[in-house]
Amino acid sequence: VEQRRTRSARPSRVPLSRAAIVAAAIEVADTEGVDALSMRRLARHLGYEAMSLYNHVTNKDELLASMVDAVAAEVGRPDAGEPPLVAIRSMAVATREALGRHPWAAHLWLRSVPGSARTRLMDDLLRLLDESGLAPELAHHGFHAVNNHVLGYTLQQLDMSAGMENLDAAVGAYVEWMTAEGYSHMVAHVGQHLAGETTSSFELVLDLILDGLVRLDAER
Amino acid sequence: VEQRRTRSARPSRVPLSRAAIVAAAIEVADTEGVDALSMRRLARHLGYEAMSLYNHVTNKDELLASMVDAVAAEVGRPDAGEPPLVAIRSMAVATREALGRHPWAAHLWLRSVPGSARTRLMDDLLRLLDESGLAPELAHHGFHAVNNHVLGYTLQQLDMSAGMENLDAAVGAYVEWMTAEGYSHMVAHVGQHLAGETTSSFELVLDLILDGLVRLDAER
DNA sequence: ACCTGAACACCGTTCAAGT
DNA sequence: ACCTGAACACCGTTCAAGT
Numbered sequence: 001v002e003q004r005r006t007r008s009a010r011p012s013r014v015p016l017s018r019a020a021i022v023a024a025a026i027e028v029a030d031t032e033g034v035d036a037l038s039m040r041r042l043a044r045h046l047g048y049e050a051m052s053l054y055n056h057v058t059n060k061d062e063l064l065a066s067m068v069d070a071v072a073a074e075v076g077r078p079d080a081g082e083p084p085l086v087a088i089r090s091m092a093v094a095t096r097e098a099l100g101r102h103p104w105a106a107h108l109w110l111r112s113v114p115g116s117a118r119t120r121l122m123d124d125l126l127r128l129l130d131e132s133g134l135a136p137e138l139a140h141h142g143f144h145a146v147n148n149h150v151l152g153y154t155l156q157q158l159d160m161s162a163g164m165e166n167l168d169a170a171v172g173a174y175v176e177w178m179t180a181e182g183y184s185h186m187v188a189h190v191g192q193h194l195a196g197e198t199t200s201s202f203e204l205v206l207d208l209i210l211d212g213l214v215r216l217d218a219e220r
Numbered sequence: 221v222e223q224r225r226t227r228s229a230r231p232s233r234v235p236l237s238r239a240a241i242v243a244a245a246i247e248v249a250d251t252e253g254v255d256a257l258s259m260r261r262l263a264r265h266l267g268y269e270a271m272s273l274y275n276h277v278t279n280k281d282e283l284l285a286s287m288v289d290a291v292a293a294e295v296g297r298p299d300a301g302e303p304p305l306v307a308i309r310s311m312a313v314a315t316r317e318a319l320g321r322h323p324w325a326a327h328l329w330l331r332s333v334p335g336s337a338r339t340r341l342m343d344d345l346l347r348l349l350d351e352s353g354l355a356p357e358l359a360h361h362g363f364h365a366v367n368n369h370v371l372g373y374t375l376q377q378l379d380m381s382a383g384m385e386n387l388d389a390a391v392g393a394y395v396e397w398m399t400a401e402g403y404s405h406m407v408a409h410v411g412q413h414l415a416g417e418t419t420s421s422f423e424l425v426l427d428l429i430l431d432g433l434v435r436l437d438a439e440r
Numbered sequence: 441a442c443c444t445g446a447a448c449a450c451c452g453t454t455c456a457a458g459t
Numbered sequence: 460a461c462c463t464g465a466a467c468a469c470c471g472t473t474c475a476a477g478t
Contacts, residue, residue: 016461039452051453052462060452107327110379113394119403126405140412144376145425149365152372156364159330174333183339185346192360205365208432209425216428236442259471271472272443280471 013047018056021046022066026102029067034104064108069115071105074098078124084132085210091125092150092206099154106154122147134217142213149209153202160193233267238276241266242286246322249287254324284328289335291325294318298344304352305430311345312370312426319374326374342367354437362433369429373422380413 014020024046029037039060040050057063075098078087099106114122125146129139171190178187234240244266249257259280260270277283295318298307319326334342345366349359391410398407 038450040450049463051455051464054453055461110375113390116401119398119401119406122409123398123403123406126409130405140409141421141424143409144373144421145369145428148372148376148425149368151375152368153364155330155371156368170333178339178343181336181339183343185350186339186343189342189346189360189363201361201364204361205368205429208365208436209428212428212432258469260469269444271445271474274472275442 016046016048016052016056018066021053021056022063022070025063026067026070029104030102034108061112065112065115068105068108068112069117071098071102072115072117072121074101075117075121077120078128084128085214088125088128088132088146089206089210091121091128092146093203095121095150096154096202099150100158103158106151106158109151134213135220138213138217138220142209145209145213146206149202149206153205157202236266236268236272236276238286241273241276242283242290245283246287246290249324250322254328281332285332285335288325288328288332289337291318291322292335292337292341294321295337295341297340298348304348305434308345308348308352308366309426309430311341311348312366313423315341315370316374316422319370320378323378326371326378329371354433355440358433358437358440362429365429365433366426369422369426373425377422 021042025037025042028042028045039053043050043053053063057066075091075094078091082090099109122143126139126143129142130136132139134142175187175190178190241262245257245262248262248265259273263270263273273283277286295311295314298311302310319329329338342363346359346363349362350356352359354362395407395410398410
């Protein structure tokens, strides 16, 4: 065990690899935000120089795509036993949770061509919609409806909580400004949020969409 | 008329102003993409040096926020005569159209504290939901549901059309890869899009959400 | 009051040189 | 095979100097 320590002048740094770089990038993005994630900063974090990263990663864009796909991989796959619509619901909730763990991911989600994990996710969702017995056209629309809901809701929520963490004063000033300008409905709405009256809008609207699809299919 | 020409050595450039800068920034973003929009590039486009912009705009972030609010201003306000739910539907469609005209706007939409135009938009939507007679809790959820739908759908659509314009080859390669990897449902889904079988998913799902809210309210 | 040159502290990326 | 110093062509922003 002790022999290992004498191998290199800088024993603390781990050997570079694609996986190590992606993992470190996610760590930096989680703790300091994506805007703070530069190739130079990331390399320093790993104990190397910026240019070394290019031996394992072709691009910053490609790195960002890999980070997004790593988040998609966290979602996991649906239970084989569950009825299709239940599985769809679980997938949506699990995706939302994974995106919530990495606040930068939702903003990058659509920026790049999907990797294997995100493609797997989408393929599973399409399969479940198919298995649910919905008419093909409704399944097609359902795919977009569910995706939109998950991503849109997550973005909106992250936006709002980001506003409350970093910009406490800014939100206060915004509410004050809205009050002065007479945006009364917005003041009331933000008030509901600040009062914590936000019951799970995500799952309510998700069910509204899923139930609506089933109903449309029955009326067909 | 001719006298004017002798006033300055560079008569072609228009006097700088906040409005002129925002308008030029939108023009650059529309034609070359947001990523190409730098303070230096924008200034050159206007015939000035980068530092001159800071006499009229405090920040690049503030400039981006103003651009987004200018897009929000394009949406216009709902007709006073229409029934609330009809007006809500028109607002959603109009917002989608405005975002479609400026593909960069959807990505920036949630990045900054809303300006007066976007606040007006949100306040109008909340008012209409209130006037529709929905239970307050359903109105609250409906606000998020509609916002999510409009933004999410637009992002998803822009993503896909961007993929087809710039990255024709990339999409082809992606489909080929998916075929090889056995993501059969995704291959079929993308095939439906490429075949132009995309009937208006946006309005169908929007109605599904609005009808669902009304139904939930009736069951209350 | 408004414009700007020079400067500061950064970027992503290439390339030739090192081991 | 992998790491890196120097360099290139950029960034946003500040500040003092010009008019």
